[in-house]
Amino acid sequence: MRVAHLGELTGELTVFGGPYSNIQALDALLAAARGHLICTGDLVAYCGAPKEVIARTQQANVYVVAGNCEKQLAARALDCGCGFEEGTTCDLLSAAWYDFANRSVDEHARDWMGGLPDIVTFEHSARRFAVIHGGVTDVARFIWSSSERQVFDEELTALRTLYGDVDVVISGHSGIAFERQISDVRWVNAGVIGMPPHDETPETEFLCIGADGGFRLEKLVYDVDGAVGDMVKAGLTQGYHTALQTGIWPSEDVLPADLRR
Template identity: 70%
Template sequence: MRVSDLGELSGEITVFGGPYSNRQALEALLETARGTLICTGDMVAYCGAPRTVIEMMQRNRVHVIAGNCEKQLAANALDCGCGFEDGTTCDVLSAAWYGFANENVSQAARSWMGDLPDVIVFTHKGRRYAVLHGGLTDIARFIWSVSEDAVFHEELDALNMLCGDVDVVLAGHSGIAFERQVAGVSWINAGVIGMPPHNGQQSTEFLRISEQGKASFENLSYDVSGAVSDMEQAGLRQGYHKALQTGIWPSEDVLPEALRRYSSSFAKG
């Protein structure tokens, strides 16, 4: 398990997950981002510009942790490593977008991904942070705002054994931003910028931590039509291109029941 310690950070921090090969969303994020940039992984996924997104992340010196997509691509694996059940919508649809990504990521990029840390730690305004992808026990673990307390306790215990006590966990993977208080620790999923959070809106989400240490979720608007065009030109017309426009995932079966279609549980916190 590779841990990268950024030490004491000052100023603002911009935390985001899942660019998902969405060049336009990443461009919009970089225009509004301030201070230190941290990504919770999954640079490459559903959308049509994997190579460009990787180059942009490298050029802008974003601190990136390895998500399951980075791990799988680095290993030249044949699937995204999410562990979807056979025959589910996510399982069926992932074959197309992962196959496209796998064909369009260079060996140099795979080598870079293979060296990314599993966890980033830092301190800011007296609080200690740990950044991970899904979970520490399972990189592709789907952890939601409605997950049982036991899930968070298990992950916090694993983090404690790896890098000591933390005050805040910044996570990604599941695609919907939320904040949850567990055992005195703030668990914050920063959301993803490359796909809307299944709420019927085109805008996506990221997290900004102010110079004073206050964390706030922010909406990100970007050139949706351009991203859709990239996907269509790449032959990625299996449903996620429509999700960028409608704000509704074609793969709702990955969600717990409480988070399906405009549930009140979408509220953060």
Template identity: 55%
Template sequence: MTIRDLGELSGEVLLFGGPYSNLQATEAVLAVADARGVAAQNVICTGDVVAYCAEPAQTVACIRASEAVLVAGNCERQLAAGAMDCGCGFEAGTTCDVLSAGWYAHVDREIGITDRAWMADLPDIVVFRHNAKRVAVIHGGVTDIARFLWSTSDEAAFEEEISAIVGKVGAVDMVIAGHSGIAFQRDVAGVQWINAGVIGMPGHSGRQKTEFVVLSDAGAEILALDYDVQTASEKMRSVGLQQGYQKALLSGYWPSEDVLPPDLRLASRASG
């Protein structure tokens, strides 16, 4: 396991997850960082630069040129290893699992040797200090890079991951994670756990806007990202990615709820 320590960071820190090959969203979040005056070393991504959308190579190039800090996601690890699937942790045979074969094949065709070598060198955990707090940034989990943790997950699951993080990097006050695709904040045994969400796909809420996190003197804030959704969706159609995710960009709803726990599925919300 590779750990990168950024030391003490001052000023705002902007954190985001899952660009997902969505070049338009990636350019938009980097433009936000620039407009807010956030230094490149204070821009941190929780991984999965490539996934569902149309422009994986261009999105990687954009992230690399920005010099933002990146934690390896399962997609980066799988591509670096030459694996045949995304390693997302989808249950075999589910809709998410079946649909992933299409977009992963597109990514696999587009990402070259140089970018795969870059992915292989990415850290598993990034740590830094900010406003007297020690922060660890991961992808899904330390026990499992593709672990899904949700706002409603059992306390024990969070405690297990925090214990694993502490075992690798020492005590932390805050954890920033990604992977699951829905932003949230939760306090677990004195540790603030924040999922920064993803910028490349809406959070199954009916909104086109995606989400990211800013750390400032005022604390942690989950913010909405506006970007050129129409172009991102059209790009997907133009390369043959028409399995439902191109519609999700526009509707704000995922094509399947298989990966969600029952208490976060829309049917459960409607009846609750």
């Protein structure tokens, strides 16, 4: 496990997950962002501009945690590494977008992804923060607001073994933002900006941390039609392109029952 410690940060922070190859969403995020920028990973996924998203992220000096997509592309692997059950909608649909991304990303980008940390840590407002992708035990672990307490306890135990005590964990991967208190640790999922959170609206979301340490989730409005156009041009019309407009995932079967429509 590679841990990158940023030291003590002050002022506002902007934390966001999953641009998912959606350059329009990333550009809107960068225009709205304040202070240091941290991404929970999965720069590349469903949408049509993987090369552009990687380049823009590098230019913007974003601190990036390695997601499963970064790890798989760096390893020249043939799938996204999410561990979807065979035959599920996510499993079937991931083949097309990952193949497109795998053909689009150059060797320089893969090498850069291979050097990204698994965990980013820092201090802010007298608290210790750790930023991860899915889980510490498994980068692609899906953790939801309704996940069993045991899941969070397992991850916090693994994190403490690597880094020591923390006050706040910020994660991504699952695609839907939430906050949950686990004993004395605040677990915050920052959501993703590249795909709506299955809430029937096209807006996505990201996390703002104020200079005083307060958390605030903000909605992101961006050029959805432009993102859809990129997907159509790339031949990525298996259902995620319409999800950008409707706010409904074609892969609802990945969700726990309480988060389905």
